[in-house]
Amino acid sequence: MIESQETTEQTDTIKPAEVLVKWAGAGWEALTSIKLFLVLVPLLLIAFIAGTIIPQDLTGDQLYERYGHFLARFLEAIRLNDVFHAAWFNALLAFLGLNLAACSIRRIKAVAARPGVFMAHIGILLILAGALVRGAFGRKGTLPMFQGEMADKFYLPDGRRERLPFQVYLSKFWLEHWNEPSHELDITLRSNGARTSRKVRVGETLALDGASLEVASYYPDFYLNGSAPQNRSAEPRNPALEIIFKRGGISKNLWVLDNFQGLHGERFEEGNIAYSYEPGRIRQFNSTLDIYDGAHRATGGTINVNNPISFKGYTIYQYSYDPANPNYSSFLVTKDPGTPLVYAAFILLSAGLVWNFRWRRHAPLGLPSSLSSAKGRQ
Amino acid sequence: MINAAFAVLLGALVVFGIRDLSGKKNPWTVIGWALVAAAWLAIGVFLGTRWIKSGHAPMSNQYESVIFLNWAFLGLALLVGREFPVRSPGLWIALFSSLLLALASLLDSAAHPLVPALQSDWLLLHVSVTMAAYAALAIGFLSAIACLWTQKIRRRSTDKQFDGFAYRCISLGFVLLTIGIILGAVWANEAWGSYWSWDPKETWSLITWFVYALALHLHQTKGWRGSSFAAVNASGFLCVAFTYFGVNYLMSGLHAYR
Numbered sequence A: 001m002i003e004s005q006e007t008t009e010q011t012d013t014i015k016p017a018e019v020l021v022k023w024a025g026a027g028w029e030a031l032t033s034i035k036l037f038l039v040l041v042p043l044l045l046i047a048f049i050a051g052t053i054i055p056q057d058l059t060g061d062q063l064y065e066r067y068g069h070f071l072a073r074f075l076e077a078i079r080l081n082d083v084f085h086a087a088w089f090n091a092l093l094a095f096l097g098l099n100l101a102a103c104s105i106r107r108i109k110a111v112a113a114r115p116g117v118f119m120a121h122i123g124i125l126l127i128l129a130g131a132l133v134r135g136a137f138g139r140k141g142t143l144p145m146f147q148g149e150m151a152d153k154f155y156l157p158d159g160r161r162e163r164l165p166f167q168v169y170l171s172k173f174w175l176e177h178w179n180e181p182s183h184e185l186d187i188t189l190r191s192n193g194a195r196t197s198r199k200v201r202v203g204e205t206l207a208l209d210g211a212s213l214e215v216a217s218y219y220p221d222f223y224l225n226g227s228a229p230q231n232r233s234a235e236p237r238n239p240a241l242e243i244i245f246k247r248g249g250i251s252k253n254l255w256v257l258d259n260f261q262g263l264h265g266e267r268f269e270e271g272n273i274a275y276s277y278e279p280g281r282i283r284q285f286n287s288t289l290d291i292y293d294g295a296h297r298a299t300g301g302t303i304n305v306n307n308p309i310s311f312k313g314y315t316i317y318q319y320s321y322d323p324a325n326p327n328y329s330s331f332l333v334t335k336d337p338g339t340p341l342v343y344a345a346f347i348l349l350s351a352g353l354v355w356n357f358r359w360r361r362h363a364p365l366g367l368p369s370s371l372s373s374a375k376g377r378q
Numbered sequence B: 001m002i003n004a005a006f007a008v009l010l011g012a013l014v015v016f017g018i019r020d021l022s023g024k025k026n027p028w029t030v031i032g033w034a035l036v037a038a039a040w041l042a043i044g045v046f047l048g049t050r051w052i053k054s055g056h057a058p059m060s061n062q063y064e065s066v067i068f069l070n071w072a073f074l075g076l077a078l079l080v081g082r083e084f085p086v087r088s089p090g091l092w093i094a095l096f097s098s099l100l101l102a103l104a105s106l107l108d109s110a111a112h113p114l115v116p117a118l119q120s121d122w123l124l125l126h127v128s129v130t131m132a133a134y135a136a137l138a139i140g141f142l143s144a145i146a147c148l149w150t151q152k153i154r155r156r157s158t159d160k161q162f163d164g165f166a167y168r169c170i171s172l173g174f175v176l177l178t179i180g181i182i183l184g185a186v187w188a189n190e191a192w193g194s195y196w197s198w199d200p201k202e203t204w205s206l207i208t209w210f211v212y213a214l215a216l217h218l219h220q221t222k223g224w225r226g227s228s229f230a231a232v233n234a235s236g237f238l239c240v241a242f243t244y245f246g247v248n249y250l251m252s253g254l255h256a257y258r
C-alpha cells in the first residue's frame, strides 16, 4: 500500500514535467532527423509540380470556366491556384528551415570534419531567412511614365499607389534596333497574274511585266487632310508608301498602307499591292532617369534591360514600352532588404559545396554522427 | 563542322562496338577515344567560330545550348570516362553524344540577334555552368542506366565502383547545378527585378535540384546503393530533361527563349 501511494505521489508531482521533457525530446529528435527531410522533400516536390502544371494566374471566374464548379472550388480551397503564396506551402518551407537549423545544431561537432556541408546547410537556411525578409518587407510595383514626367509614387499589384522616398524624372526614352525598318511589297498584276514579293527602298523603281512602279515616298504616320496626304509624326504609327505606277503613257499615284488595308492589299485597275512595314528587331530600350531627393538631383543615368538603377533601397528596372507611343516607358520598382542576406547565403552555399567536393572520395567519411545510419539498402 | 563531328562520333561508335564484340582492348579503345577527342575538337571549333561571327556567347537558344552541352559532355567524358565501370565506356559516351547531336539537328539552328534580356555577361556564366552541370549529371545518368541494366535485365550484381562513379558524377553535377541556378538567380535580379519568380523553368530546376539533394542524402546517410540509388539518380536526370526540354514546349514563362 505504502509503495503504491509513493508511486502515485511521484507521478502526480513529476509526471507533467517529465512528459514535457519527453515530448520536447521527441520533438527535437524529429526536427533533427534526416527522416523529416526525406518526408519534406517529396511534399515540396508535389507542391512544385502542382505549381507548374496548374495555371497560377487565373482569376476566380477563369478558374471556374476552366475547371468547372467543383474542381475550381477544391483548387481554391487549398490554394492550388496560388501554391507559392499558400500558407501550407510556406509552412513546408518553414519546416525545412527548422529541420536544417536543428540538424546543423545537432551536428555542430561535425563542422571541423565537414565544414563544407555545414556551410551549405547554413547557406540554404539563410536563403530561406532572406526570403522571409522579402515576404515581410519587400515591395514590388510598376511605374508607368511619359517623357518629361516627374513621379514620386508607384503602383502596387493590387492597384494601390505607394509613395517613394524620392522623385523620378524621365528625361528621355528611346529604342535601339538591330536592323533598320524595312518595307515589303506584295504585288499582283492583272496583266500576267503573277505575284511578286519584294523588299523595297524609297526611291527605288521596280520593272514588272512592262510596267514600272516607283517607290516615291514613305510616310511613317500617314493621314489624309481632306484629300492631301500628310505626315503626323516621325513615329511609324501608320506607315504608308506612295507608289507611282506607270504603263505606256498612263501614270497613277497610289497610297499603300500597312495598317488599314484589306486582306489583299490596295486594289487598283491594274492589280493590287499589299504593303507590310517591318519595324526591325528591338535591340534595347533605354530610359534616362534623374532621381531627385527633395530639390537636388541625387543620382541618375541611363537604364535598360539588365542595367537597373538603385537608390535608397529601391531599384528601378526598365520594364516595358508601347510600340505605338514613343514617349511612354514603364518601370518596375522593387525594394527587398533581404537581398544582401540572400546573396551572402549564395556565396556561403556555393563555397561550402565546392569545399566539400572531392572527386576522389568513395565512401562517406567516418563522422561522429548519430544520423549516418548506413542500412545498406540495395 | 557539326556534321563532321557527328560522322566522327558514329565512327567512334563503330570502333567501340568492335571493341565490345571482339573483347579486344587494343587498339580499338585508343582509336575510339581519339575519335571522341576529334569530335570534341570539331564541336569546339564550331562553337568558337559561331561565337566570333555572332559576337555573343553561343548559348542564346536551345540549339546552341544543346551543342554546348554536348561539348561539355564529351570534354568531361574524356577526363573521367575511363573510370566508368563498364566494359567499353566509350560506347555509352559516343551513343549518348550522337543521340544528343541528332536531337540538335531537329532544332532551329539559325542565329538571331539577342533580345534585350539576353544581352548580358550573365548569359555566358549561367548557361555554361548549368550545361556543365547537365554534362556531369548525364554521365551519372549513364552509369545509373548501366547499373539498372546489369542488375534488372542481365540479373548480375554490380560492384562498389558503380555507385562510387555515379555518386562522384552527381556530386560534381550538384555543385555545378547549385552554382548555375544561383547565377541564374543573380541574373534574374538584374534583368527581371527578382531573384526568384516561380517561373516554370525556375521551379523545375528547383525540383531537379531537390531530387539530387535527396539522392546525395540517401547515399550518404541511409546507405542507398545499387539499383535503389540508381533509380533516384535516373529520376533526377529525367527532371533535368524535363527542365531543359519539356518546360520549353509545354509551359510558358519568362524563360521562353527556345
Ligand code: HEM
Pocket: A031, A032, A033, A034, A035, A037, A096, A099, A100, A103, A114, A117, A120, A121, A124, A353, A356, A364, A365, A367, A369, A371, A372, B171, B213, B216, B217, B220, B221
Ligand atoms: C535543401 C536542403 C539541403 C541541401 C541542399 C543539402 C545539401 C547537402 C550536401 C551537398 C551534402 C553533402 C553530401 C555529400 O557529401 O555528398 C549534405 C550532407 C548531409 N546533409 Fe544535407 N542538405 C539539405 C538539407 C539537410 C537537412 C534538412 C538535413 C538534416 C536533417 C541534412 C543532413 C545532412 C547530413 C546528415 C549529411 C551527411 C554529411 C556526411 O556525409 O557526413 N541535410 N547535405
